[in-house]
Amino acid sequence: xxLIRHWLLMVLPFALWGTAMAAMAPLVLSGGAxxxxxxxxxxxxxxxxxxxxxxxxxxxxxxxxxWWFLVFTLIDGxxxxxxxxxxxxxxGAGLGSVLIDSQPLMVALLARSLFGxxxxxxxxxxxxxxxxxxxxxxAPPGLLKHWWLMGQPVAVESLWSHGEGWMLAAAVAMAFxxxxxxxxxxxxxxxxxxxxxxxxxxxxxxxxxxxDKNWPLLPQWSTFEWSLMVYASLFGSALAYGLFFWFANxxxxxxxxxxxxxxxxxxxxxxxxxxxERLAFLQWIGVGLVLVSVLLVxxxxxFWEPNQSEQSLMKRGLG
Numbered sequence: 001x002x003l004i005r006h007w008l009l010m011v012l013p014f015a016l017w018g019t020a021m022a023a024m025a026p027l028v029l030s031g032g033a034x035x036x037x038x039x040x041x042x043x044x045x046x047x048x049x050x051x052x053x054x055x056x057x058x059x060x061x062x063x064x065x066x067w068w069f070l071v072f073t074l075i076d077g078x079x080x081x082x083x084x085x086x087x088x089x090x091x092g093a094g095l096g097s098v099l100i101d102s103q104p105l106m107v108a109l110l111a112r113s114l115f116g117x118x119x120x121x122x123x124x125x126x127x128x129x130x131x132x133x134x135x136x137x138x139a140p141p142g143l144l145k146h147w148w149l150m151g152q153p154v155a156v157e158s159l160w161s162h163g164e165g166w167m168l169a170a171a172v173a174m175a176f177x178x179x180x181x182x183x184x185x186x187x188x189x190x191x192x193x194x195x196x197x198x199x200x201x202x203x204x205x206x207x208x209x210x211x212d213k214n215w216p217l218l219p220q221w222s223t224f225e226w227s228l229m230v231y232a233s234l235f236g237s238a239l240a241y242g243l244f245f246w247f248a249n250x251x252x253x254x255x256x257x258x259x260x261x262x263x264x265x266x267x268x269x270x271x272x273x274x275x276x277e278r279l280a281f282l283q284w285i286g287v288g289l290v291l292v293s294v295l296l297v298x299x300x301x302x303f304w305e306p307n308q309s310e311q312s313l314m315k316r317g318l319g
């Protein structure tokens with residue numbers, strides 16, 4: 001049961017992100033990207049810092065971690081949230097979600113270079129299947145039909161917009177943030193680091209927003225829209241990022257980050273439950289590929305070297 005609970009907690013951040021993306025999408029159109037990005041970070045950071053003493057953890061950022069903390073805050077706090085919000089505001093096609101959820105490939109390469117995380121052929125196969133799966137889930141139908149020779153040629157230029165560029169930048173920022181958390185938490189608590197990085201990361205966005213005359217200081221949202229913002233901040237940020245970076249600081253990065261392929265799956269399930277949306281045939285194929293991808297990457301050592309895996313399990317049992 002503890003193993004099942006452990007895996008459920010590992011999957012939970014990606015489920016929360018999938019639903020939070022759906023909640024944020026209409027808000028950036030009515031309130032602006034800077035508003036949503038800062039309102040997502042600031043309350044979430046405060047909530048996590050309040051939780052730190054309740055969890056009997058330390059608020060302090062160690063002196064040795066301070067430089068990496070500042071870099072982590074700038075990249076994963078300010079830059080990532082701004083790029084994500086701008087991407088949501090300007091992305092008219094599902095290609096944006098494909099780009100941001102491609103970050104497990106970047107994390108795998110970074111983890112291989114910096115930490116020596118092994119990626120055998122089974123792992124690479126899983127990563128490629130996962131990327132193919134989110135393409136089937138989120139890429140524009142016209143582009144997919146062209147690839148499958150079922151329709152007229154589609155100009156890639158007509159599908160690419162500034163929104164997709166912002167989403168790709170967000171994916172790069174998140175990939176680096178996933179790696180940087182290990183350097184920022186060598187002597188500091190990951191929950192405290194996550195809370196402080198949200199609080200501090202929101203400050204540049206808030207200052208920028210104060211001087212932005214295109215949007216009001218506080219949007220004229222309805223009660224329902226404010227509830228979406230609260231959900232995106234407290235659940236889609238405080239809880240999701242707290243769990244994500246806690247696991248990223250402890251788990252094998254390549255396997256854990258591959259769970260990000262599940263984010264669009266949860267977004268689709270949310271749309272089906274809340275909005276009555278139905279998946280197309282290619283999207284169902286994409287969901288299947290994503291699930292196979294997560295299995296292959298997480299169990300790549302066992303599939304590639306079954307005998308050694310069995311011996312390791314026997315030694316643990318004897319121990």
